[in-house]
Amino acid sequence: MKAELLRELRTSTDYVSGQSLCEKFGVSRTAVWKVIGQLRAEGYDIEAVTNRGYRLCSYPDIISGCELMSRINTEWAGRKVYFRKETGSTNDDAKYLAEEGMDHGSLVVAEKQTEGKGRRGRVWESPAGDNIYMSLLLRPDFSPDKASMLTLLMALAVADTISQLHPELKVGIKWPNDVLINDHKVCGILTEMNAEPDCIHDVVIGVGINVNQTEFPEEIRKTATSLRLEKGDHIDRAALILGIMEMFEYYYGMFVEHQDVSAFVSVYDGYLVNRGKEVRVLDPKGEYTGIAEGINDSGALIVNLPDGSAKAVSSGEVSVRGIYGYI
Ligand code: ATP
Numbered sequence: 001m002k003a004e005l006l007r008e009l010r011t012s013t014d015y016v017s018g019q020s021l022c023e024k025f026g027v028s029r030t031a032v033w034k035v036i037g038q039l040r041a042e043g044y045d046i047e048a049v050t051n052r053g054y055r056l057c058s059y060p061d062i063i064s065g066c067e068l069m070s071r072i073n074t075e076w077a078g079r080k081v082y083f084r085k086e087t088g089s090t091n092d093d094a095k096y097l098a099e100e101g102m103d104h105g106s107l108v109v110a111e112k113q114t115e116g117k118g119r120r121g122r123v124w125e126s127p128a129g130d131n132i133y134m135s136l137l138l139r140p141d142f143s144p145d146k147a148s149m150l151t152l153l154m155a156l157a158v159a160d161t162i163s164q165l166h167p168e169l170k171v172g173i174k175w176p177n178d179v180l181i182n183d184h185k186v187c188g189i190l191t192e193m194n195a196e197p198d199c200i201h202d203v204v205i206g207v208g209i210n211v212n213q214t215e216f217p218e219e220i221r222k223t224a225t226s227l228r229l230e231k232g233d234h235i236d237r238a239a240l241i242l243g244i245m246e247m248f249e250y251y252y253g254m255f256v257e258h259q260d261v262s263a264f265v266s267v268y269d270g271y272l273v274n275r276g277k278e279v280r281v282l283d284p285k286g287e288y289t290g291i292a293e294g295i296n297d298s299g300a301l302i303v304n305l306p307d308g309s310a311k312a313v314s315s316g317e318v319s320v321r322g323i324y325g326y327i
Contacts, residue, residue, distance in 0.1 A: 001025050002035050006070035009046065009056040017053035042066075063109050063132065063237050071242050076105035077136065077252070078245035084110040086128070089117050091192055091206040094135035098194065098202040104139040105249075109241065116208060117190055119177070119319075124188055125220065130212035130228075132237050136248065138203045142259060144195040147203050148315050149261050149299040151177045151191045152268060153251045154205050154244075158187050159271050161243035162227065169230055172273035174327055175292070175301045176315040179209075180273055183327055184225035186210050207244070211235050223326045262297040269294040273327050274320060279303065281311075282319040289323065 005025065008016055021032045036046055036054060043060030059067070065081035072078055080103055087093055090108040092115075097108065110133045113126035126133050138150070158179045159171045172180040179187035190206040210216075210226035212235055227235045254263040261268065269275060274292040281288050281303060290303035290311065300312035301320065313320070321327070 001027065001031075002038065003066045003069035005032070005035050006039060006044070006056075006066060009054060010070060012055075015049060015052040015055045020053070039066075061234070061237060063111070063241060065109070067238050068107075068109065068241060071238060072245065073242070074105075074245050074249045077249040078105065078107040078241065080106040082106065082108045084108065086110065086112045086114065088115040089113055089206070090133050090135040091117060091190060091204050094137045094204040094206075095192065095194065095202075098137050098139075098204065102137055104137065106137045107134055107241075107245070108137075109134045113208075117206070118188055119190060124190070124208045125217060125224075126208060127213065130210075130214075130226075132207065132209040132211055132241060134241060135204050135206040136245075138205070138252075140200050140203060140256075142200070142256070143198060144193060144200050146259065147191065147193045147195070147200060148176075149255065150203060150205055150252075151189050151315065152261055152295070152299045153255055154189050154191070154207060154248060155179055155187075156251055156264060156268055156271070157244050157247035158189070158207065158209065160247045160267075161240060162186075165239060165243060166227065166231055166235075169227070171271060172327075173268065173271040174273050175295065175320055176299065180327070181225055181227065181230045183273060184230075185220075185223050185326075186225055186227060186230070209240065211237050211240065260297045261295065261299045265295055265297060274301075274322065278323040280321045280323055281313055282321060283313075284318075292320070 018029055018032055045057040047055045047057050065083040068081045087110045090110050094108045112128035113133045116124035116126035118124045155173050159173055163171050169181050177189040178185050187209040193203045194201040212228045213226045216224045279292045290305045293302040300314045303311050303313055
């Protein structure tokens, strides 16, 4: 009821009477008053005026389940939120909750991760309070070989949302899973799948976004950035999460319809920072260089090799670097 009550206050242009809230939720005045008290304790500024009711004057920068669920406008993505103040890894939480029957589209969100993960056992730095760490659970009915494309969908959803909310920022994607601002990494995505050879049980897409962080550890200082550092302003994290859920739901619908990324190849390529540039493909079977052309309908990166042939590089175990550095 807390999230619904908050939504009522949010969507009303006038005071909301205590009586109408009691009737709407079928609870007593005391129960309404108690929830108002809880919201105030969390930092919501709610005015109470005799004979008029309650009015939401301002709200804090928090990404609690209540905050997100009171603002979400999607059909299914992120409608159910599991919030953690601190956790090991939101991907691990989502995988555990998937076993427990958590719904398609549920979202685990945390303020801090103690074991944030990148690809191939790497670490995702996840300090408390300033950023977004979240994992979306999907229960798709397409075949497992298509799941790696979901990483591209999420990268696109993140890039689009940042561009829409902060049009002054120059957003790019380093294929397949990094979102960059001014060529520095602001977001990493880790997709993990639980599947049998011909059927997916569930997929978890983890997203880490540096939002309001202003200092980075030595190891990543040169490549990492945050939205706040690039924009020079504090950023509303909840608005970002909600926008990403909307955009992901939109792209996911197209992906399921076409069973590939053909409907948004050109949008993705428009963000590609390596497009038309020489790249080094760090393939465990052997490193090679070529000119990155863009992605194909399966989300592979097309790299034109010096011998004139073209290679479709699938994400999996491969990393792509610029010829002189990170991009
Ligand atoms: P590659 O480019 O080789 O594919 P990656 O960029 O996909 O690697 P990820 O697994 O997405 O790597 O992310 C982990 C890497 O990102 C770490 O090894 C570290 O270099 C960097 N990193 C870790 N935490 C952060 C952070 N909070 N912000 C930016 N970069 C980070």
